[in-house]
Amino acid sequence: MSTARAERLVNLVLALLSTRQYLTAERIRGIVPGYADAATDEAFSRMFERDKTELRELGIPLETGRNSVFDSVEGYRIARRDYELGEIDLAPDEAAAVALAVRLWDSPELTGQAQGALVKLRAAGVEVDENPSTLVEPRVHTEPAFAPLLAAVQRGQVVRFDYRRSDSPERRSRTLEPWGVVSWKGRWYVVGHDRDRAAPRCFRLSRIIGAVKAVGKPGAVTRPPDVNLLEFVAGTTPHDPSPAATARLWVAEGRAAGVRRHARVVGRMTVGADDGDVVEIDLFYPESAADWIAGHGPDVVVLEPDVLAKAVQDRLEAVVHGEHG
Numbered sequence: 001m002s003t004a005r006a007e008r009l010v011n012l013v014l015a016l017l018s019t020r021q022y023l024t025a026e027r028i029r030g031i032v033p034g035y036a037d038a039a040t041d042e043a044f045s046r047m048f049e050r051d052k053t054e055l056r057e058l059g060i061p062l063e064t065g066r067n068s069v070f071d072s073v074e075g076y077r078i079a080r081r082d083y084e085l086g087e088i089d090l091a092p093d094e095a096a097a098v099a100l101a102v103r104l105w106d107s108p109e110l111t112g113q114a115q116g117a118l119v120k121l122r123a124a125g126v127e128v129d130e131n132p133s134t135l136v137e138p139r140v141h142t143e144p145a146f147a148p149l150l151a152a153v154q155r156g157q158v159v160r161f162d163y164r165r166s167d168s169p170e171r172r173s174r175t176l177e178p179w180g181v182v183s184w185k186g187r188w189y190v191v192g193h194d195r196d197r198a199a200p201r202c203f204r205l206s207r208i209i210g211a212v213k214a215v216g217k218p219g220a221v222t223r224p225p226d227v228n229l230l231e232f233v234a235g236t237t238p239h240d241p242s243p244a245a246t247a248r249l250w251v252a253e254g255r256a257a258g259v260r261r262h263a264r265v266v267g268r269m270t271v272g273a274d275d276g277d278v279v280e281i282d283l284f285y286p287e288s289a290a291d292w293i294a295g296h297g298p299d300v301v302v303l304e305p306d307v308l309a310k311a312v313q314d315r316l317e318a319v320v321h322g323e324h325g
Contacts, residue, residue: 005051008034012051013060013078022065022075052076143205146181148212149190153178155218158195162209171209176201179223184233191229192221202233245283248304252276255299271301278303290315 011032015023029035029044038044055062064074145161152159159178162171178192187204194201248266251259253275263279270276283289290311293300297316302309 004034004037008032009051009054013055016062016076016078019077022063022067022071022077024071024073024075028076143188143208145190145205145208145212146188148214149178149205150181152212152214152221153180153190153223155214156221157214157218158216158220159212160215161212163203164207164209166204166207174203175215176203177221179221179227180229181205182229182233184230189233191227191232200227200232245305245308247281247283247289247302247308249279249281249293250276250301250303251279252299256296259293259296259300283308294319 011034012028015028015032023031025045025048028048029038035044035047038047052062061079063077063079065077066074149159157178158175160173160175163174164171173196175195176190176192177195178190180192181188181190183189187206189202189204191202192200249259249263250269250271251263252271255276259281260277260279263281265277265279267278268275269278290308293302293308294312294315302312
């Protein structure tokens with residue numbers, strides 16, 4: 001999905017969720033940013049129909065109706081009672097996971113678009129909810145290859161990319177008929193028919209090097225109806241791999257719960273003025289361990305091995321110098 005369309009869908013959801021009235025298609029065209037780009041009435045109608053279908057496929061409940069018996073055409077809105085979740089009682093660790101998800105899915109770009117949409121709605125005289133905390137503008141953080149691969153899946157188009165296997169530094173060109181993109185155990189994979197091997201394959205997105213190029217005409221790829229993408233990935237990736245390395249870490253007292261869940265406490269240590277535990281942790285994916293550990297900042301210090309300690313230090317210094325925003 002293009003950025004422009006994603007922003008338009010967010011604006012449409014905000015408009016329909018923020019009003020207690022039914023908004024006609026023409027009213028929506030005038031107040032929701034993005035629809036003004038439609039050159040003709042027919043172009044707007046096609047765009048709006050696609051967007052309504054997209055929202056319904058995402059599970060967003062669209063209501064149709066009239067505000068009074070004098071209205072000649074139907075309008076649209078999203079009933080908050082159907083859209084909102086009921087009361088949720090979370091355990092402390094579940095609440096921590098939700099808080100982390102909120103940080104990962106936050107999008108300043110879409111927040112700006114959302115606020116612009118609300119300003120325009122108020123200017124148009126549409127009643128809106130004054131509590132902006134009930135509105136959500138989600139964004140998934142993914143690998144750079146995610147967007148072009150997903151677009152190719154939606155268009156049914158063959159792709160070509162360079163790929164590096166986990167057991168080799170060599171990159172090889174792959175030509176794939178993509179069937180879908182799925183997440184498995186915290187990692188993204190694309191599944192499809194590998195033309196080079198003439199067989200179904202899955203590829204981890206983090207090992208795709210450089211740009212993903214679409215080749216051939218749209219509509220050339222059809223996903224087999226009997227293929228379960230998630231089951232395919234689960235069946236072709238290791239279920240219980242042996243740890244590739246063991247690291248020794250210092251973890252600040254009462255901090256870094258995510259590390260502690262996977263670690264064994266083997267001692268105590270004071271770093272600077274802070275008390276903490278010395279833990280050992282098995283690393284199944286050493287190539288991504290430095291990023292994960294560095295994400296905990298000063299709450300986790302690598303004691304062994306030296307190569308991991310240096311990799312984490314490099315990442316922290318890069319953040320300090322603004323190299324990773």
